[in-house]
Amino acid sequence: MKQANRRTKLVVLTAAMVLVLAVIYACGILIPEEAAAGSFLNAKLPPSLRHPFGTDALGRDLFLRTLKGLSVSMTIGLAASAISAVIAVLVGAASAAGSRGVDAVLNWLIDLVMGVPHTILILLISFALGRGLNGLLAGIAATHWCSLARLIRGEVLQLRSQQYVAVSRRLGKSSGWIMLYHLLPHLAPQFVVGLVLMFPHAILHEASISFLGFGLPPEQPAIGIILAESMRYLSAGMWWMAVLPGLTLVSIVLLVDKAGEHLKTLLDPYSAQE
Amino acid sequence: MKGTLKRLARVFVGYGIKILSLLLAVSVISFTLVSASPVDPVQQYILGLGTAVSPEQRAEIESYWGVHEPPAERYLTWLSQVLRGNLGESAIFRRPVADIIGERFVNSLALMLCAWVLAGITGFALGCVMGMYQGRLPDRLLKKACYVLSSVPTFWLGLVFLLVFSVWLKWFPIGFSSPVGVLSREVTLWQKLHHLALPAFTLSFLSFANIALHTRQKLVDVLNSEYVLFAKARGEGPFTILRRHGLRNILLPALTLQFASFAELFGGSVLAENVFSYPGLGSAVSAAGLQGDVPLLLGITLFSALFVCAGNLIANLLYGAVDPQIREVGK
Amino acid sequence: MEQTRKALLEMRNISVSFRMYGRGLEQTDLRVISDLHLTVYPGEIVAIAGSSGSGKSLLASAILGILPPNAAVRGDLQYKGEALTPERQKWIRGREIALVPQSVAYLDPLMKVGPQTDGYYKPTKKRRMLFERLQLPASVERLYPFQLSGGMARRVLVSTALVTGARLIIADEPTPGMSIEQALEALRMFREMADEGKSVILITHDIDLAVEFADRVAVFYAGTTVETAPASDFKAGPEALRHPYSKALWKALPQNGFEPIPGFQPYAGNLPEGCLFAPRCPYKTEQCEKQVPPMLEIRGGEARCFHGA
Numbered sequence: 001m002k003q004a005n006r007r008t009k010l011v012v013l014t015a016a017m018v019l020v021l022a023v024i025y026a027c028g029i030l031i032p033e034e035a036a037a038g039s040f041l042n043a044k045l046p047p048s049l050r051h052p053f054g055t056d057a058l059g060r061d062l063f064l065r066t067l068k069g070l071s072v073s074m075t076i077g078l079a080a081s082a083i084s085a086v087i088a089v090l091v092g093a094a095s096a097a098g099s100r101g102v103d104a105v106l107n108w109l110i111d112l113v114m115g116v117p118h119t120i121l122i123l124l125i126s127f128a129l130g131r132g133l134n135g136l137l138a139g140i141a142a143t144h145w146c147s148l149a150r151l152i153r154g155e156v157l158q159l160r161s162q163q164y165v166a167v168s169r170r171l172g173k174s175s176g177w178i179m180l181y182h183l184l185p186h187l188a189p190q191f192v193v194g195l196v197l198m199f200p201h202a203i204l205h206e207a208s209i210s211f212l213g214f215g216l217p218p219e220q221p222a223i224g225i226i227l228a229e230s231m232r233y234l235s236a237g238m239w240w241m242a243v244l245p246g247l248t249l250v251s252i253v254l255l256v257d258k259a260g261e262h263l264k265t266l267l268d269p270y271s272a273q274e
Numbered sequence: 275m276k277g278t279l280k281r282l283a284r285v286f287v288g289y290g291i292k293i294l295s296l297l298l299a300v301s302v303i304s305f306t307l308v309s310a311s312p313v314d315p316v317q318q319y320i321l322g323l324g325t326a327v328s329p330e331q332r333a334e335i336e337s338y339w340g341v342h343e344p345p346a347e348r349y350l351t352w353l354s355q356v357l358r359g360n361l362g363e364s365a366i367f368r369r370p371v372a373d374i375i376g377e378r379f380v381n382s383l384a385l386m387l388c389a390w391v392l393a394g395i396t397g398f399a400l401g402c403v404m405g406m407y408q409g410r411l412p413d414r415l416l417k418k419a420c421y422v423l424s425s426v427p428t429f430w431l432g433l434v435f436l437l438v439f440s441v442w443l444k445w446f447p448i449g450f451s452s453p454v455g456v457l458s459r460e461v462t463l464w465q466k467l468h469h470l471a472l473p474a475f476t477l478s479f480l481s482f483a484n485i486a487l488h489t490r491q492k493l494v495d496v497l498n499s500e501y502v503l504f505a506k507a508r509g510e511g512p513f514t515i516l517r518r519h520g521l522r523n524i525l526l527p528a529l530t531l532q533f534a535s536f537a538e539l540f541g542g543s544v545l546a547e548n549v550f551s552y553p554g555l556g557s558a559v560s561a562a563g564l565q566g567d568v569p570l571l572l573g574i575t576l577f578s579a580l581f582v583c584a585g586n587l588i589a590n591l592l593y594g595a596v597d598p599q600i601r602e603v604g605k
Numbered sequence: 606m607e608q609t610r611k612a613l614l615e616m617r618n619i620s621v622s623f624r625m626y627g628r629g630l631e632q633t634d635l636r637v638i639s640d641l642h643l644t645v646y647p648g649e650i651v652a653i654a655g656s657s658g659s660g661k662s663l664l665a666s667a668i669l670g671i672l673p674p675n676a677a678v679r680g681d682l683q684y685k686g687e688a689l690t691p692e693r694q695k696w697i698r699g700r701e702i703a704l705v706p707q708s709v710a711y712l713d714p715l716m717k718v719g720p721q722t723d724g725y726y727k728p729t730k731k732r733r734m735l736f737e738r739l740q741l742p743a744s745v746e747r748l749y750p751f752q753l754s755g756g757m758a759r760r761v762l763v764s765t766a767l768v769t770g771a772r773l774i775i776a777d778e779p780t781p782g783m784s785i786e787q788a789l790e791a792l793r794m795f796r797e798m799a800d801e802g803k804s805v806i807l808i809t810h811d812i813d814l815a816v817e818f819a820d821r822v823a824v825f826y827a828g829t830t831v832e833t834a835p836a837s838d839f840k841a842g843p844e845a846l847r848h849p850y851s852k853a854l855w856k857a858l859p860q861n862g863f864e865p866i867p868g869f870q871p872y873a874g875n876l877p878e879g880c881l882f883a884p885r886c887p888y889k890t891e892q893c894e895k896q897v898p899p900m901l902e903i904r905g906g907e908a909r910c911f912h913g914a
Contacts, residue, residue, distance in 0.1 A: 108292075108295070108296075111292070111296060112296055112299050112300070112303075114537060114582075115296050115537070115579050115582050115583060115586075116300055116537070116575065116578060116579045116582065117537045117538070117540040117541035117544070117578050118537065118541050119540075119541035119542075119544045119545065120540070120541065120544070120559060120574070120575055120578050123559065123560065123563045123571075124304055124307045124308070124563075124571070124575060125307060126563070127307065127308065127311050127313065127563045127566075127571065128306075128307035128308065128310045128311045129310075129311075130311065130312040130313070200425060204425070204427050207427055207429075207430075208427055208428070208429055208545055211429050211545070211548070212544070212545070212548055212560045212563075213560065213564050214563060214564070227430060227433060230433065231433065231549070234433065234436055234437055234448075235448060237441065239437050239441075242430075242434065242437060243434065243437070246430035246433065246434070249427070249430065250422075250425055250426050250427075250430070253425045254422065254425050257421075257425055499710075500706070500708075500710045500711045501710065501711050501712055501713045501714070503666070503671060504704065504706050505713070506671040506698070507665075507666075507669050507671055507698060507699070507703075507704040507706075508698065508699035508703070508704070508724050508725065508765070508769075509695075509698035509699025509700060509725060509726075510699070510725050511695075518716070518725070519713050519716070522713065522715045522716060523713070523714075523715055598714075598715065598749040598751070
């Protein structure tokens with residue numbers, strides 16, 4: 001009885017978190033470009049009721065820009081994590097199910113991706129694709145799958161040695177059947193949890209790369225770009241430009257991370273027992 | 275002893291082959307990526323010259339870059355030059371890439387080393403405190419703080435530190451590795467350290483939460499082990515246990531982890547150096563990427579891969595040298 | 606006659622329970638040792654014999670005060686006639702009472718055997734003599750625990766306790782893995798110590814061995830001692846024993862007919878209300894199922910049974 005209560009509570013809490021994220025995301029998408037556009041008359045205003053986050057050097061409202069930036073970051077983060085998680089499952093499963101040669105090659109590949117600092121690798125990929133959205137997406141997707149792939153490889157190896165899988169094989173079930181009925185139910189939660197836990201990392205990387213100037217074009221309202229602009233006005237005392245958007249980014253990342261942990265608890269009760 | 279040496283040699287050779295294959299792959303991939311880029315390196319090079327060039331001069335530069343040769347051939351030419359130590363000439367700095375890397379690496383190394391040591395020591399100490407107080411208030415508070423910190427992006431933390439410590443409190447300069455307008459010969463060590471402090475402090479935040487949480491977990495495992503139970507049965511108190519058994523069992527794995535984290539360290543330094551306008555490899559690589567300086571971009575990429583591999587090699591050797599179960603097998 | 610001697614260690618109604626947290630705020634108390642009685646006199650070896658899963662090993666932790674924080678001990682624990690408070694336990698650990706652990710896993714894997722055996726108080730010279738007596742080559746002190754053979758490891762573990770000069774040694778399964786000569790040598794050392802006036806608690810599942818070397822044998826069942834009897838009673842046979850479980854245990858020995866006891870030992874968290882052995886006992890009555898029988902003096906031993914004979 002109590003257990004059910006606790007579980008329900010967790011479900012409600014997670015749903016609330018997802019709802020908050022969805023509202024922020026929707027706000028960012030729905031706010032028209034013009035709303036954030038400002039005039040020089042309102043430039044460099046500190047936070048006030050009218051402009052909760054203040055305005056920037058061009059008089060644009062930073063609160064609206066931050067919201068729009070967050071929705072951009074979330075879109076990129078989600079897309080990149082999804083691609084990355086798919087790569088991870090494919091590589092992990094192939095590595096565990098394939099021959100020793102395939103396993104060795106894929107392990108080498110993981111070592112290769114881990115062998116170059118991710119920031120550098122994303123810079124290179126972004127450079128190759130002429131910066132912008134595509135480069136950012138490809139770069140983040142290409143660098144985030146390694147640890148999940150290792151996890152899934154271990155999981156598949158462990159599942160394959162289970163008695164019930166061996167029994168199914170003896171009973172003449174095809175490997176496709178085994179994949180569908182024995183492996184997939186175990187891998188699906190891993191996939192979802194891995195994806196959600198990858199999401200905050202992807203957002204952080206997006207912000208970092210945009211900050212360096214390799215992401216979206218400067219007129220786009222991305223958090224990294226707002227923060228990069230804020231650097232120029234730091235010594236002028238415009239603290240709100242750096243502090244408030246960054247703080248919002250950190251809260252969103254923490255929120256996503258927490259939601260991911262909850263989801264992990266809900267989907268994979270064993271790991272949550274600790 | 276002889277067996278140990280032999281085994282170490284075998285590890286070296288095995289790992290050497292792997293490093294070579296990885297570096298070769300990195301060179302192929304990064305060369306392919308920059309070749310695929312819509313940015314024209316010749317155009318960038320000419321832009322960097324700052325003067326107009328005649329069509330003949332342009333053709334000469336183009337043939338130097340091998341623009342008309344097939345990519346594979348261009349790669350081999352480039353690789354053979356790299357193997358001879360010639361990384362080409364930087365378009366931004368108009369100097370050999372190897373020289374720039376050498377100079378800037380000294381700066382970056384100072385930054386990364388300070389941050390690495392600082393993060394290692396504070397992270398380890400905090401991890402020990404958390405482990406000793408497992409489940410109690412200090413542990414719970416510190417654990418929360420570590421989780422929050424690991425979600426804070428380095429570059430934003432740098433901005434906040436810059437705002438607080440440089441703009442408001444005026445304790446540290448705003449950027450660069452030495453005072454502006456002072457000849458590099460006349461910069462004192464103190465001034466250098468003064469400029470290094472804040473970037474290094476920022477960069478150390480990148481990893482110390484991670485080290486602290488890892489150390490905590492290891493210490494908790496050790497404290498729950500049967501051998502610690504036996505040590506208690508023999509009258510050892512908590513701090514004797516930490517000294518006699520705890521440190522012995524967690525210090526070197528933590529150090530191994532530290533060496534294996536060179537990739538994050540390097541990546542973090544790119545951001546920290548950009549925030550603080552610190553003239554190291556990190557600010558050079560982003561400048562190279564933004565301004566299409568292909569030779570410098572390739573050079574630093576290769577160098578960063580080499581740097582990470584060196585860290586991993588040390589981690590692997592440490593791992594083998596530390597654990598008697600692995601070390602003594604050779605005897 | 607034993608009552609006139611002064612007990613070294615006396616345990617009365619000792620219970621150990623673990624507080625387990627379920628999900629949320631739920632908590633249950635899991636009782637692993639219940640109403641245990643055991644008295645150890647100077648100069649004797651008391652064997653605690655029972656099948657695995659009966660909570661024997663936790664007994665040692667309870668005496669030494671090194672149970673995990675979620676464990677609670679109730680009852681009366683006395684050492685040399687004085688209550689064994691946590692402060693006194695802290696002081697006696699490794700000085701007055703020493704533990705011989707079960708396996709090599711109780712040794713720090715990264716510490717060489719020599720310094721490890723010396724322990725915190727560093728009696729290196731005495732330890733070297735001990736190693737010689739136990740036929741451990743001098744080079745053993747430079748080995749790591751994982752390099753020890755099974756028998757060597759046992760002897761090292763035994764010497765960790767012997768080296769302390771403790772008055773009471775609690776040996777937790779000290780003999781498996783040793784050759785018969787080594788086991789006999791180790792037990793002979795315990796015997797010798799007992800003859801010098803020290804005491805040994807020998808926790809074992811090997812009843813034959815216990816009977817051979819111990820002065821008294823306590824039969825352990827589901828977290829309690831159901832009977833304490835002179836070792837000679839076990840040699841004499843079931844008629845000399847008092848508790849139905851001891852009798853059944855005797856009959857289950859290979860040389861005595863190998864007759865199995867029906868049913869299973871109840872697990873902590875699922876203990877019967879009355880006598881712990883009642884569900885498997887052929888002589889049980891209604892009283893046995895409702896009430897915990899008291900420890901009764903019967904023919905120079907003790908048994909926890911309403912019908913003990």
